[in-house]
Amino acid sequence: MSRTGVFVCHCGTNIAATVDVDKVAEAAKDFPGVVFVEQNKYMCSEPGQQAVKQAIEEHGLDRIVIASCSPRMHELTFRKMLTDTSVNPYMLEIANIREQCSWVHKDKGEGTDKAIDLARMAAAKVDRNTPLYTSEIPLTKRALVIGAGIAGIQAALDIADAGYPVTLVEKEPSIGGRMIMLDKTFPTMDCSACICSPKMNEAGAHPNIELRTVSEVEEVTGYIGNFTVTIRQKAKYIDYDKCTGCGLCEVKCPSKVTSEFDRGLTQRRAVYKPFPQAVPSKPVIDATNCRKFTEDRCGVCQKICTVDAIDFEEQDKLVKQEFGAVVVATGYDLIDWGKLYGEYGGGAYPDVIDALTFERLVNASGPTEGHIVRPSDGKEPKSCVMIKCVGSRDPHKGKAYCSRACCMYGAKHAHQFLEKIEGSECYVFYMDVRTPGKGYDEFYMKTLEDGATYIRGRVAKIYPENGHYVCVGEDTLSGKIVKVNADLVVLDTAMVPQESAGEIGRLFGVSRDQDGWLNEAHPKLRPVETNTAGVYLAGTAQGPKDIPDSVAQASAAASKVIGLFNHKALESNPMISFVNEVNCRGCGDCVGVCPYGAITLETVERRENSVKVMRDIANINSGLCQGCGACTSACYSSALDLKGFTNEQILQEVDALCL
Amino acid sequence: MANTQETLRERARILLEDGTLDYLIGWEAGRFEGQTTPLIIRTVADVDRLIYNEYCVHLLAKYPLADKTTKKIGVVVRGCDARGINLALKDGQIERDRLYLLGIPCQGMKDAQTGEELKKCRECTHRNPVVYDELLGDLLEQSAVADRFAEVNRIESLSADERYDYWADVFSRCIRCKACRDVCPTCTCKECFTDQAAKGWQGKETSLAENQNYGITRMFHSGERCLECGECERVCPKGLPLMQLNRKVIKDVHELFGEYIAGIDDCTPSPLDHYQLDDVEEFM
């Protein structure tokens, strides 16, 4: 038989003004299982809590009902209070007689009746509570960072600097991501390579960072504190332990391939480093273009390599590692504008380029050493048109969202164009200029002073004529159709998620929004967490961002990881689903409804009617289960139930209301 | 049918003899004329007890499920049996490689007492087995079926109180013998909610409210997975129109989530096991 204690709080006059607390206390004496009732002016205060502790001792109470404010307010307070008593902290129910009773009703009679009902429901529920215990989940203090752009690098460095080992996985041959492709960064115009490559080198040389380039995450099991991740280390065909990075192979390789890093403006070899400052500063062999693999001849690199580092026999390796936390920083790509914007030539005009290609053109370490030329004929363009929001803010053809960085880098490009080419003209077609950020609007104003002509409107058509391009659009401020001749057209195209983000999301159980960006747990209050505990987001994997925001988010994600790793072990949530094995028929209906992949079917041996049989039975992973209870209502035989909110407890509450 | 019976016996003999099967589930003649009963044969000596005629009314899909050993089981399947097998496969109640399915296209079964085609067979939409290992006889052309939802539509057109009175009358006659559950191929729970009195799902009182609780909940549990085999209605000792409950769910599922034919295969997820972001919403 239960020995329930009911404590009615006055909350000063907050409750007592509209609820007759004496009457509630009097009624509570008759609730089944109740052996002690007391009132207090402030239950949550120190004397209030003392009174509960004393009553537990004096009256041998084994469960508690507190009729007070919302459990969202003080449930944790009272649980904590119970930890130093003989009563289990989960043998507690709270009747919300303030937020949902005294504050919202005027009639004292009605309020009192409702308060009695709520207290009776809580007493009925607590009658079926069982003690619950948290357990310690061991914690592997090693982090995985996926994607080694500036966000991934920053997160890895922060975690590594805090003293925890990090594995940094990158699918390309070098770390650095998009930022290392850029020329200068707004609004300060410092050279991107100058601020990015030191970070790359630091990450490459950090004793706590293990770099895995040309690698992809293939499989994930486990949960917060205990992820087991299989990483596919793709064959580089070069033994990095032997390679000195001398670059001789690169010079001798006869196969030429379009350079991805230079956005098709130059060519690279089949054995290559994507760019001179690459980290690791060693080449890889691109097997799809290497003659050794395609035609089984050549092999010149192997012949000339002085340290015998080339190994054509190398295979992909699968590496299994344990991690406690994961930072996803898969980054962005640019929208495939050619397919969507036929009116801009659909990619057929060589001098209509995207902004990232412009970055390579204007980059001092780029293929033209920073001289802006037309890709078609190598001539210096005298006029340039820049078109903003190509694919952004265009729900019909592209994406509905704003890509955030374009207004600023567009201003930067205009400034650079005008600065580098004397007597040139630059026209910028825009929808709105959005420059929120420190020093951002000042930068835009300076570009206007430089002489850039901003035209508010979209370009409707581009066509070639006499060696230049004619851009036709409407100036929506004057209402006139304008035609601008340009030698070069730069499209500021929308950011879209990396294709691999979909697979990463699926592997870690992180949902994506309608545009494919990975979803944070809460847009405002949990911006770097995901709904999978232990998995955090950094940079543009979560949505379009500029560099400062990406870095800030990366550091935020890193601080979450460090905070997690500062614990000795993890405390489990005891209010999770459990399986009554005898009732489970193994249909697996629960598996699909679980948002966390916490339920699996396991085949177990059982004795039934004196015969040994194999049965499938649902198994709950207590590290993954978050206690939503969706599985319980999918289970018709109630083999699944939720601790703290069992079917029996809920039915008891309903019955108590209907008495 | 006599031919099918002969082929069935012949195949059964071979399959049992060569050890393909440990046992086979079919039908045998009952005590009275026209009556049949399900039969499990384990030896060749019993093969001639097998029959197949127009009175084989029992659905066989549920019989192999109790056996959780590794024995290989032969089952004679018509459209309804085959869909029941698919459902059991989807629910992980048995493994496909433990089953050997002898498919028979079904002409429809008759009531032994009246000699008329059974109601459940008149409303059948899948006379041919949808899964089998070998086929005895030729596939049939599926004949058109009268509107299965006519009764549901009629009840829906009544007022709320009229509907309640209609169903209260039906449930007041229920004796909670639970035969409808025992025979139902969707009911494979190890312990039915109705037997979990301690948990509070269902009281033991003999009352209209408890009958309603049982009838409404059981049929909602079968719900969208109902094969429309009509066995519940056939076995109901009080002759209650139970298919009118199932068909309501089936009709609504079709309307709300698109057509779903339970047991048509062993993999299509049931409508309540998944969702679409833009599902219909009648509330807000």
Next chain:
Amino acid sequence: MSLEQETLNAVQENQGGAVVQEAPEAWKPKILAFTCNWCTYAGADLAGLNRMKYPADVRLLRLPCSGRVNPQFVLHAFQKGCDGVLVCGCHPGDCHYSTGNYFTRRRMLLYRRYLEYFGIEPERFQIRWISGSEAGKFRDTVVDTCEAITKLGPNHKFREEGR
């Protein structure tokens, strides 16, 4: 014919058909709301913080997620004597557990139509999405539901005798 109605008719007959203004002794409906902890329960708390006023006939039963609401709870509530049942959760897309309410939406949509088929009035069993910030919507929902159910009178459908 319901008991109240019979009594009322008898009273009316005794008074020669005169309309009785006073309803039988101030009957108040008993309405149970299954609410998810993260949205609707929070929304109800917010209504309290804002000191909004609404009828005292609804009692909230707190669950982690609307996905926890087994349809059998609803029928059980009617059986034991509730006059109305509300199931409330986060808006689709806002579920604290990402997907719980999508399953709720399908299940409850089907179940609501199902119970109506057996004769329950649609007003008595309603599903609402109320977020943690929609205190006003919570109040309005309670006001509307109480009004509708008061108009309908006590529920006798599916109800145990003597309750």
